[in-house]
Amino acid sequence: MTITLTQPEEPGESRRSDNSTDGVTTEIIWVTPEIAAHFLSKDSLNRRLNTERVTALADAIRRKEWKLTHQGIALDETGGLLDGQHRLHAIVEAGIPVQMFVFHGLPREVFPFLDTGKQRTGADTLLSTGAKHRPLxxxxxxxxxxFNTMPNEPWRGSRAHVSNGRILSAYNVDRDRYTEAVAVSRELSAHLFASSTAVAASYFVTTEAAPAANLDDWISGLKSGASLEEGDARLALREVPRDTQKRGSRRRMTMQDQMAIYIKAWNAWVDPQKAGELNLRRLRKGEKMPIPVELKFGKAN
Structure with a gap:
């Protein structure tokens, strides 16, 4: 089967470079699932396929997060695939064409030097923003x-992958509140059982739902515990032991467990009448993630 590498009926133009260095040429094309499958049929040297990586890339394509970058497809002198197998498999899985650089005529001996660098992290991506505490x-x-997209599904594996582009976009949309959440978590995590990430993420989603809550009281109560009466949700949250794993249990407390406990305490503090009996424990099997109580401006606390 012969496939002509022409641009499919998608926005943009297919461009080919007239320059050649030692027989290497480049072009930008729209790689369709059919073209991707054709390239993959020439795969003879690539590494073992990481299916989670493929699924994560395919999900990014479906969410329209794909961007044209220098990372594309590399073919040797005979048309064999040297680099790009995960990107090509993702196009096939997503069933959506994307624009990509294609390098033709690379010597086969360059294969050991391809994709040997450290993968860029979300923290690396935020470097250009000048933000502090980027890993957190x-x-x-x-x-x-x-939490917002799959609160009741496991936060692990390829389905829980959040692309660097998505992280950067979310930060740019709401950078002040994310910066505040990180700053508060660095103050509070020393006084609570939960990790800094769990505190910061929980603070973000709860204050987003209840911007009219008295945050100074919430924070000061958690930091000092001074004058808190028995039954106060802040005191209960402070008293959750750091080692909450039951003796003899192998199940570690997950990030979802930590956030659920924080949100339950928050809800009981914001709206005690709806809180009922406060039981700060990890999520039971089948139990759904609690939803933060809303408290908008104009409503009484």
């Missing part, structure tokens, strides 16, 4: 995204 910030954005 990146992790916070990721878990806020997971």
């Amino acid at each position: 910030l990146s992790s916070t954005i990721r878990h806020v995204t997971l």
Whole structure:
């Protein structure tokens, strides 16, 4: 079967470079699933396929997060595939064409030197913003995204992947609140059982739902515990032991467990009448993630 590498009926133009260095030429084309499958049929040297990586890339394509970059497809002198197998498999899985650089005529001996660098992290992506505490910030954005998109599904594996582009976009849209959440978590995490990420992500989603809540009282109560009466949700949250794993249990407390406990305490503090009996424990099997109580301006606390 012969496939002509012409641009499919998609926006943009297919461009080919007239310059050649030692027989290497480049072009930008729209790679359709059919073209991707054709390239993959020439795969003879690539590494073992990481299916989670493929699924994560395919999900990014479906969400229209794909961007044209220098990372594309590399073919050797005979048309064999040297680099790009995960990107090509993702196009096939997504069933959506994307624009991509294609390098033709690379010597086969360059294969060992391809994709040997460290993968860029979300924290690396935020470097250009000048933000502080980027690892914590990146992790916070990721878990806020997971809370908002798949609160009751496991936050692991390829389905829980949040692309660097998505992290950067979320930060640019709401950078002040993410910056505040990270700053508060760095103050509070020393006084609570939860990790800095769990505190920051929980703070973000709860204050987003209840911007009219008295945040100074919430924060000061958690930090000092002074004058808090028995039954106060802040005191209960402070008293959740750091080692909450039951003796003899192998199940570690997940990020979802930590956020659920924080949100339950928050809800009981914001709206005690709806709180009922406050039981700050990890999520039971089948239990859904609690939803933060809303408290908008104009409503009484």
